[in-house]
Amino acid sequence: MIKPPADDDANKPMPxxxxxxxxxxxxxxxxxxxxxxxxxxxxxxxxxxxxxxxQITQALHHRLPIVLVVMNGGxxxxxxxxxxxxxxxxxxxxxxxxxxxxKTGGALDWLACPSRTLSGRDVLIIDDILDExxxxxxxxxxxxxxxxxxxxxxxxxxxxxxxxxxxxxxxxIGIDVPNRYIFGEGLDYHGYFRNLTGIYALPETP
Numbered sequence: 001m002i003k004p005p006a007d008d009d010a011n012k013p014m015p016x017x018x019x020x021x022x023x024x025x026x027x028x029x030x031x032x033x034x035x036x037x038x039x040x041x042x043x044x045x046x047x048x049x050x051x052x053x054x055q056i057t058q059a060l061h062h063r064l065p066i067v068l069v070v071m072n073g074g075x076x077x078x079x080x081x082x083x084x085x086x087x088x089x090x091x092x093x094x095x096x097x098x099x100x101x102x103k104t105g106g107a108l109d110w111l112a113c114p115s116r117t118l119s120g121r122d123v124l125i126i127d128d129i130l131d132e133x134x135x136x137x138x139x140x141x142x143x144x145x146x147x148x149x150x151x152x153x154x155x156x157x158x159x160x161x162x163x164x165x166x167x168x169x170x171x172x173i174g175i176d177v178p179n180r181y182i183f184g185e186g187l188d189y190h191g192y193f194r195n196l197t198g199i200y201a202l203p204e205t206p
Contacts, residue, residue: 074125
């Protein structure tokens with residue numbers, strides 16, 4: 001069993017050089033954010049979640065679905081959508097990633113699978129974005145292999161480009177975004193800024 005740190009350790013100040021590194025990194029990230037474009041405001045995203053919840057409710061309110069959250073980005077989106085779904089459902093998660101904080105994806109790494117049995121159930125996958133769709137398609141197909149009766153997908157954002165994986169599309173799409181490096185609302189910049197409300201994009205290079 002992992003023991004919590006002793007009170008003396010918890011209150012011990014970090015070394016000066018580490019504190020300086022953190023302050024420098026914070027300053028750099030805050031400056032980066034100040035240079036980015038806000039593509040979708042926080043207020044507009046609330047309207048997006050309202051609409052998604054209405055669409056999901058209309059389709060699934062009588063199906064007793066298992067909602068499968070794709071970690072980590074889907075956590076923020078699910079936190080917005082789930083309280084808007086006023087019908088019986090179960091919640092589980094899967095952790096599969098190709099990015100690990102990088103800008104481009106690599107091989108798919110499965111870190112956690114659902115604990116609930118999906119056999120014979122309707123499953124709603126919630127994720128932050130449909131980009132190339134490789135991860136979402138892998139999770140989608142895995143659910144069917146696990147015996148799901150029907151698999152639905154909901155994403156907060158859909159990136160507009162023609163390079164999506166064959167055979168994948170979302171049943172519920174919040175909002176289309178341009179093919180830029182975006183973050184916020186579950187999407188991250190090197191592991192940071194998932195917590196931001198609204199969708200931001202790195203500055204376009206001339």
